[in-house]
Amino acid sequence: MYRFLLSRRWLITLLIALLMIPATIRLGFWQLHRHEARVARNELIAHALTDHPVPFDTLSAAPGAAVTKDLNWRAVTATGQYDPEHEFVVRKRTSSEEKVGYFVVTPLRLSDGKGTVLVNRGWVASGESATTYPAVPAAPAGEVTLAGRLRPDEVASGSIRDRAGLPDRQFNLISSDQQTRESGVPLLGGYLELTATTPAPADQPEMLPEPNHSDIGPHMAYAIQWWLFTAMIPVGFWVMVRREAKDRAKEAAGAEVEPEAVPA
Structure with missing residues (x-):
């Protein structure tokens, strides 16, 4: 029933799926590390700004x-x-x-x-x-x-x-x-x-605002998206396989039905 998996098209599809899994896992960790770096940067800025001036x-x-x-x-x-x-x-x-x-x-x-x-x-x-x-x-x-x-x-x-x-x-x-x-x-x-x-001057340039140290960015959400996509790869591949198997089974069943006898 699943011998079609040995065809060239399905072997290439399987190879692509197997290559995508570690790639998407790595992309998820890359976004996680960016999130951790952003959090560390925000903490560093917050501490620096609140420390006693020297x-x-x-x-x-x-x-x-x-x-x-x-x-x-x-x-x-x-x-x-x-x-x-x-x-x-x-x-x-x-x-x-x-x-x-x-x-x-x-x-x-x-x-x-x-x-x-x-x-x-x-x-x-x-x-x-x-x-x-x-x-x-x-x-x-x-x-x-x-x-x-x-x-x-x-x-x-x-x-x-x-x-x-x-x-x-x-x-x-x-x-x-x-x-x-x-x-x-x-x-x-x-x-x-x-x-x-x-003393404060009467006129001066527009002073720069305090750096933003509360925004953590979208990197954690991106990491979760990549890992969800990783889980969807084998699921999607299995759905494609099952659909192909059902289509082939229907074709095989239709081919086995004998044509009705034509009345003389």
């Missing part, structure tokens, strides 16, 4: 020092005076309302003399031309105390590319190494993403 230069204590993964988003403080002469903007950045503009980055000379820190003061809208420097609220004069989030230097990846030939004081990356080479001012590694200034 001075920036205690975490990034040397020019070019890398901000490690466990320090990303760490709440930090810094006290010093802005250096507007070496201020620059970062192109093609979006606001909280997804409008395209610039990030405004201004170095801050620390009052304790331990170095200079890049500060992302926030977002401003694009001007009439992408070749001219945008309208930027002036950095506060005198000594200020800042609160913010520690961020690693940006590197070219995805849609962010480090291109030459940009207008004056416009860049595609926030990089302490790059700005050290451009300005000649040694900068501590990483940068501070501003959340508060004391």
Whole structure:
């Protein structure tokens, strides 16, 4: 009854089904690992943001020092005076309302003399031309105390590319190494993403919102879908086999029926 399974068509179908089972299992675990990584990232951000703020230069204590993964988003403080002469903007950045503009980055000379820190003061809208420097609220004069989030230097990846030939004081990356080479001012590694200034200025760029650390994404649902699909493969194959067997049985039964005698 099931000898048709030895045919070329059914052997190929069986082989495809057998190959799909481990593939879909692996895809399910891939989505599970992405879910676990997302949860771990959210927990890391939540702890970093709620930890007691520490001075920036205690975490990034040397020019070019890398901000490690466990320090990303760490709440930090810094006290010093802005250096507007070496201020620059970062192109093609979006606001909280997804409008395209610039990030405004201004170095801050620390009052304790331990170095200079890049500060992302926030977002401003694009001007009439992408070749001219945008309208930027002036950095506060005198000594200020800042609160913010520690961020690693940006590197070219995805849609962010480090291109030459940009207008004056416009860049595609926030990089302490790059700005050290451009300005000649040694900068501590990483940068501070501003959340508060004391004393508060009358006008300032739009500060960046806190990163989302509650959304776990759809990866767990995708993992379950892949594993359900894994279970459906043998079930679907068996249904196809049974249907083929029934169709062949009907054909065989019809062929065995003798034709009625034709009356003379």
